[in-house]
Amino acid sequence: MQKRIILQRIFLCVLLGYLCPFRLLAQDHYQVKALADTDKIRIGEQVKLELSAKVDLNQLKAASLRLTFPNLPDSFNHWEVVDRSKLDTVTNAGNNETFFKQTFTLTSFDSGRWDIPALRFDVFSPAGMVDSAFSQPIGIDVNTVTVDTTKAFKPIKSVRTVAWNIWDYWLYMAIGAAVVLLALGLWLYFRKRPVKEKVVPAAPLEPVYDRTLRLLKELDAEKVWQQGNVKEYYTRLTDILRTYFEEQFGIAALEQTTAELLQNIKPVTILNQQRDKLRALLSLADLAKFAKLQPTPQEHEESMHKAVEIVEWTKPAAKPAEAQNA
Incomplete structure (x- = not known):
């Protein structure tokens, strides 16, 4: 029984010896970050969420590692994704570092303080092992529109007349001009076309x-x-x-x-x-x-x-x- 426990401990130490160097090696050669352009918005307004990663290409190539960005769903934690940009890559030739950046446009229609959770960046090794790095969660206040209830309601404004502009109707005028020109062309064509002479039936031959x-x-x-x-x-x-x-x-x-x-x-x-x-x-x-x-x-x-x-x-x-x- 004691011999079996000793073998299990040896196996565990060997496994940790393989895993720990991979985690330490991977985490030393990339840095991930998530930043929001504001910490408060009103309902329906938008916030820009920027995901970035700095990678040491020399080390990643030597270790044959591969980094992947988070894939945000269209809706999560009271947030909705309005737009997502393409992954942008900038390489610094001096120290052979590469910066990856992707921007998400988010909005929320629920008032309150909502967190953008920690986002996971995955690193894959050739052996199939996976390591993950997480960004820090970001809290953003979604406020309602302030209404002063002490003031009286303002009356509904009447309909305003918009100044007439000829360029607002250019398409209709172009269509009308085309119809007039077409009608004029047809009239000239049929007017100048030679009229076919009526064929006079030949008089019956005299017997x-x-x-x-x-x-x-x-x-x-x-x-x-x-x-x-x-x-x-x-x-x-x-x-x-x-x-x-x-x-x-x-x-x-x-x-x-x-x-x-x-x-x-x-x-x-x-x-x-x-x-x-x-x-x-x-x-x-x-x-x-x-x-x-x-x-x-x-x-x-x-x-x-x-x-x-x-x-x-x-x-x-x-x-x-x-x-x-x-």
């Missing part, structure tokens, strides 16, 4: 049959042969008929002789039925144009009548809708 009869009547009304222009009269008369045959029946009548034309109308039954009239008309016209024959007035009129009869005989059949309208 070949109607146009041919109209041309024949116009030729008859001009009294061409009565004025002595016999060749012109028969030339225009036959050209009107030949054009009618080309457009109505697809026969190249303008390029063919009288004999060729009479031969090519045989497949067209309705036109071939007027073969004798057409032969007589074309033969007389050829004599008048090329042989300088002078037909009688009766022959002139009969030629016109034959042309009209040939066109009316070959009039195309009306479509069902046209026949109903008629």
